Amino acid sequence: MPRTRDGRAAVNRRVAGPLAVLAAVTTALAGCAPGAGTEAEPPVSAPPAATGPRAPEAGPGPTRTPEGTLLVTDFGADTVTFVDPARSGAAADLGSVRVGTAPYGVALDDEGTAWVATAEGVAAVDTRARECTALIPYTTDTGPVATGEYRGGGMGIAVSQDGGRVYVGVNVPGGDGALEVVDTERRKVTETVPVGRRPFDVDVSRDGRHVYATNHDSFDVTVVDTGDWTARRVEVAPYGTKGGLGSWLKPHHTAVRPSDGALLLPFEGERLAVVDPRTGSVRIEGMTANTHQHGVAVGDDGTLYAVGTGPIDPSEDDGPSLTVRRPDRHERVIPLDGPHETVVPSADGRTAYVSGGFTRDGYWNGLSVVDTGSGRVTRLPVGERPLGIALL
8 A cells, every 4th residue: 555654653661670560450550571581581660650541450360361351452552552452432441551662563472471462572371360471572673663553673573373473574675575583482583584575464374384474565474384484475465566566456464264274365445355375375255345455363163354454535435333244244344434454253153353553644543343133333532543452
């Protein structure tokens, strides 16, 4: 999509120092600093705790995080926010934890650790204690730490099935990106694989043998073999590549279909690219939302959820929406109020949570909770430009 450089300001790295002893449940915000919790570097100081109305709930012991809580990345801040969607209005905000500059994607492992891709490194968040336990720096040179749409650093992120590795797509402004592999026990980067430009999304095959980096600005998906770390490029450009960096018609997010491992990439509410990652073949199916699309997720039953961000051309395209597409290709398009970015469905598929952060202008600070049966939408005013979502 077309972009203009907007003079984003660099954010200075925090100054290192001795690790502060924190009273975790009584401070307003827990924090991480680069190198904390890694083998390669000694611990460094955590940022000072903030005060304000968004403090986690205090109590005599560690704060309990209710089952079904959402964790969202605050792309407009340096935090992640815990959200209880069963509550209404501002009461849904359970408090925030500092993780690093401009957090983007988030992935959850089976042990309750959330892994967050920030501009500075990969943050590890203990979702039970609600504290950041490590910030693992990248090995790729991404330039000065910055904020905004084009900032360098982590974007898409995923966890291996056994929880031993985290895969993060690292954006290098003005050049090709990298897939960095984090050893979750050692908490350090152990492999780096070149991928395409601006890896919006990272996904893992169901057997764990391949990782897929969806590269927005190079119209492709990089298929990485987790055995020998070789990589191959699959072009995914159902509208062609005309316009290059100025084109709107690029891939954004990918879902791995449970039934056969195919990669599903929606485009413009008109075309669904179905990619066979083994052969690189791309088949196109029709879609009906007629709107620019970004985030995508798939349920265990194969139902696809695709976020429409709004029109490219207001005279021709429809507004923001959520498409719920059954495996038989029947679609229900549910209108949304304002741009959104990513989506995560509940386990039963009856509810979809859609972030209002949006990578471009027009974002809002909140989530839309969508009843996929009735089409009813409830807005929760939480977070600061919330982008990624994980369901705990």
